[in-house]
Amino acid sequence: MAGPGIHHFHQPWAQLPPPPPSISTPPSIAVPARPTNDEVRTIFIAGLPADVKERELHNLLRWLPGFEASQINSKGDLPMGFALFSTAQHAMAAKTAYMAPPVLYAPYGGYPVTQVALPTPAPVPPPTVYAPVQNTKDNPPCNTLFVGNLGESVIEEELRGLFSLQPGYKQMKILRHERNTVCFIEFDDVASATSVHINLQGAVLPSAGRTGIRIQYPFVNFIDTYTHTYIQIIFGEVLGQKIEQWSQQALLRISLTG
DNA sequence: AGCACA
Structure with missing residues (x-):
């Protein structure tokens, strides 16, 4: 369901002249039909993906207090978004909300969970037999390993017993399918994962x-995906004029329009 | 070759 303000403001916004295609000429969009006292209640959003949808922008902003309406101008080479808030304070707060420092993605650690003491798997003697493995197509190193070629008969306790003893081990997830089983093992860091990647490659489990x-x-x-997902915020008294900049990579640039 | 958790 749409926010209460979206319908109310659809008409006045639609009547505005189309915003200019370039960032150098700010649109006069902060002039809604309802009386205001020259407050800036509009936030300008640039750096959106070229195929961004109105609905996506709306979903991004709708939870912000005081949010009333948003729209996208796709006239230029890159889409620009505009969001209207009920007060200047709300607009400011929205800007601040996106100023929050980036939450680095912590796998399995994003929300508080009650730690349950799981029974420690019986330690498994290190494998003594290794078989050659062709591993032609691998992916960039990270702190998680994917393990395949496990066979149907693999015993989960044996897997856990082996990997949970490896230095830097954090946790693992086993996926059992019809004909094969794979598992993911997360380590504290890339170095720990890498040494296991090397040392246990081709190990033959009983x-x-x-x-x-x-x-x-x-x-x-996902670690790379999330740690590199920054939101960049640029404030400007004049659109496009950088006053403050935060973060290195832009997903969104949000400015106040004046 | 089989690839999850958010």
């Missing part, structure tokens, strides 16, 4: 048959 396990880095490295 329960896994005669072929060695294949250790790879996963397709998707």
Whole structure:
């Protein structure tokens, strides 16, 4: 359901002249039809993906207090977003909300959980048999390993017993499928994962048959994905004039329009 | 080759 203000402000906004295509000429959008006392209640958002949808911008902003409406101007080469708030304070607060320092993605650690003492898996003697493994297509190193070629008969306790003893081990997840089983193992850091990647490559687990396990880095490295997802904020009294800048990579640039 | 947790 749409916010209460979106319908109310749709008409006046639609009547505005189309905002100019360039950042150098600010649109006169902060002149809503309802009486104001020259407050700046509008936030200007640049750096949006070229295919951004109105709905996506709305979903991004709708939770912010005082949010009334948003719209996208796709006339220029890059889309620009505008968001209207009920007061200047709300607009300011919205800007501040996106100023929050980046939350570095912490796998499995994003929210508080009650620690449950799991039974420590029985330690498994280090594998003595190794089989050659072709690992032609691997992915960039990260702190998590993907393990395949485990066979159908692999015993989870054996997997846990082996990997949980490795230095830097954090946790692992085993995915059992119809015909094969894979698992992910998270370590404290890339170095720990890398040494396991090297040392246990091709290890033959007693329960896994005669072929060695294949250790790879996963397709998707969420740590990289999230730590490199910055939101850049630029404030400007005049649109496009940088006054304060934060972060290195831009997903969004949010300015106050005047 | 089989690739999750948010």
